[in-house]
Amino acid sequence: MECNLTNDNSLRERKTEQRLPPTLLCEMNLATPSKVPEPLLVVRDLVKSFPNGSSVLNGVSFDVFAGDVFTILGGSGCGKSTLLNILIGVEEPTAGTVHILGENIHCLGRRQRKELMREVGVLFQSGALLQSLTVAENVALPFQHHHPEISRDRELLDETVLMKLRAVRLVAHARKYPRELSGGMKKRAALARALALDPKLLISDEPTSGLDPVSTKEIDNLTITLSRKSGATVIVVTHDLLSFQRIATRGILLGAERDGKVRGTVLVSGTREDFFASKHPLVRGFLHPENGGVVVAADNSCQTGEGQVNVP
Amino acid sequence: MKPGGEYTYTALSVSLCRGALERPWMPLMMWKAFFNRSLSIGVRAVPTVFLIAFCVGCVIALVLQDELAKLNMEEGVPRLIWVMLNQQLAPMLAAIVFIGRSVSGSAAELANMKIAEEIKALETMGVDISRYLLLPMLCAFLIMLPVMEIYTVGIGLLGAYGVWAAVMGLDANQFVMRALEGAQLKDVLIGVGKSAVFAVVVAMIAFHKGLNATGGSDAVGRVATAAVVSALIAVTLVNAVATGLQLMNQ
Numbered sequence: 001m002e003c004n005l006t007n008d009n010s011l012r013e014r015k016t017e018q019r020l021p022p023t024l025l026c027e028m029n030l031a032t033p034s035k036v037p038e039p040l041l042v043v044r045d046l047v048k049s050f051p052n053g054s055s056v057l058n059g060v061s062f063d064v065f066a067g068d069v070f071t072i073l074g075g076s077g078c079g080k081s082t083l084l085n086i087l088i089g090v091e092e093p094t095a096g097t098v099h100i101l102g103e104n105i106h107c108l109g110r111r112q113r114k115e116l117m118r119e120v121g122v123l124f125q126s127g128a129l130l131q132s133l134t135v136a137e138n139v140a141l142p143f144q145h146h147h148p149e150i151s152r153d154r155e156l157l158d159e160t161v162l163m164k165l166r167a168v169r170l171v172a173h174a175r176k177y178p179r180e181l182s183g184g185m186k187k188r189a190a191l192a193r194a195l196a197l198d199p200k201l202l203i204s205d206e207p208t209s210g211l212d213p214v215s216t217k218e219i220d221n222l223t224i225t226l227s228r229k230s231g232a233t234v235i236v237v238t239h240d241l242l243s244f245q246r247i248a249t250r251g252i253l254l255g256a257e258r259d260g261k262v263r264g265t266v267l268v269s270g271t272r273e274d275f276f277a278s279k280h281p282l283v284r285g286f287l288h289p290e291n292g293g294v295v296v297a298a299d300n301s302c303q304t305g306e307g308q309v310n311v312p
Numbered sequence: 313m314k315p316g317g318e319y320t321y322t323a324l325s326v327s328l329c330r331g332a333l334e335r336p337w338m339p340l341m342m343w344k345a346f347f348n349r350s351l352s353i354g355v356r357a358v359p360t361v362f363l364i365a366f367c368v369g370c371v372i373a374l375v376l377q378d379e380l381a382k383l384n385m386e387e388g389v390p391r392l393i394w395v396m397l398n399q400q401l402a403p404m405l406a407a408i409v410f411i412g413r414s415v416s417g418s419a420a421e422l423a424n425m426k427i428a429e430e431i432k433a434l435e436t437m438g439v440d441i442s443r444y445l446l447l448p449m450l451c452a453f454l455i456m457l458p459v460m461e462i463y464t465v466g467i468g469l470l471g472a473y474g475v476w477a478a479v480m481g482l483d484a485n486q487f488v489m490r491a492l493e494g495a496q497l498k499d500v501l502i503g504v505g506k507s508a509v510f511a512v513v514v515a516m517i518a519f520h521k522g523l524n525a526t527g528g529s530d531a532v533g534r535v536a537t538a539a540v541v542s543a544l545i546a547v548t549l550v551n552a553v554a555t556g557l558q559l560m561n562q
Contacts, residue, residue, distance in 0.1 A: 130430055145438060
């Protein structure tokens with residue numbers, strides 16, 4: 001894995017840019033010729049293999065732009081969780097790079113990573129709320145670590161936490177422990193914590209798994225509403241088609257374990273319309289499971305309702 | 313420690329030292345964690361320690377009384393018990409109770425947090441787990457184990473006095489005077505010092521085993537067992553080395 005040293009100063013540059021007065025920023029924008037928008041997340045040729053020779057990701061590449069609700073779709077064993085772990089920097093890729101806000105996440109030192117992670121909120125599948133802390137304390141945790149000046153002012157911290165909890169309608173449960181909450185409430189509390197620092201990027205791992213349809217819709221709506229309010233770009237890792245149709249602006253579909261040789265590769269990338277317009281039998285099989293899906297044979301051919309076709 | 317990487321003993325030690333030295337003050341949340349932990353590992357262990365220390369005190373007093381009476385040296389029983397309890401028995405007894413109750417519990421708790429992605433969540437938030445999670449635990453271990461050791465000495469002496477009073481018919485004054493005859497502060501400091509070292513050793517084992525847990529819920533039980541076995545072996549070895557060094561320096 002190569003670390004690009006030219007990006008070392010970009011965090012400092014970004015901080016300088018944030019400190020500039022808005023008027024100056026406007027002037028800078030006027031003076032600069034209009035460019036293609038810089039993606040917030042750039043993933044290039046990601047490969048992840050394990051010592052036993054199995055490979056879960058095979059050359060995954062995609063870009064996520066500001067304002068996107070980007071969905072990473074895929075069936076079981078397609079490497080969604082591995083991809084998420086690589087995106088948030090807790091797992092190293094075998095090859096390829098991940099740049100978040102211009103930084104190669106896997107080449108950052110402790111302090112730089114901490115700085116960068118202020119800009120990234122992560123909502124885990126299980127919620128991952130700390131069981132020993134109340135809901136309010138869980139939401140206060142990012143402030144305590146990243147904004148000691150807020151956490152020293154008790155009133156300000158309490159008010160900020162209440163504001164975050166109000167947004168997810170959990171004020172009445174602020175003093176409860178996670179074990180006293182329902183699955184949907186836990187997800188909402190985790191969402192409040194993930195968005196506590198108003199991150200530029202929210203990465204959400206199967207946010208609706210294990211929830212009933214009403215709670216699923218509620219979490220989807222909250223994710224969209226809150227990220228729009230805070231200006232966050234959202235990446236959702238899911239296998240839930242309904243959620244995909246409800247929230248995604250763009251996305252990718254990864255080949256699943258059952259898809260044979262195309263496991264861990266990008267089958268389709270683009271907008272929702274691109275997904276539904278795709279002629280790829282595995283994409284059609286995933287998007288229309290009611291037609292019996294797709295069975296991949298050893299010779300890489302697919303048996304669909306429309307007969308036998310070869311995987312492109 | 314690199315997020316998601318292996319938590320080696322070296323990485324944990326460096327990270328804990330850095331966490332303690334970078335910002336020595338503890339925020340309110342860490343104080344709360346520290347007091348809760350101290351309460352569960354120290355105060356709630358009092359009945360167990362009382363029972364074990366009292367019984368051990370009684371038993372060694374009976375055995376020593378019986379054996380030393382044959383040599384006509386039974387008056388030396390209180391002094392022997394004082395030395396044995398302070399330098400050997402109390403640090404080991406307190407450590408064993410501590411390992412059974414707290415090391416297993418802490419390792420299982422950390423393993424559970426690892427499996428439930430709580431550790432991953434903290435790391436991706438940029439929260440230093442050494443400072444926010446491990447340091448309050450280590451402080452609680454470091455304070456409560458020596459306190460339990462002192463308590464064990466006291467209760468052990470009480471048990472021994474019970475036997476002494478029943479067999480010899482002598483009063484507490486005589487027992488205390490004979491126990492403290494030639495006693496030195498060094499005796500107490502050796503026990504307390506050993507307990508502090510044991511606390512650091514067993515805490516590191518609990519952290520290492522718990523944070524490196526992999527798999528499902530079955531890993532929690534496996535980790536707790538591994539932590540207890542490793543901690544017992546480590547404490548026994550450290551005690552043997554410490555006693556050897558102590559006797560060599562006398």
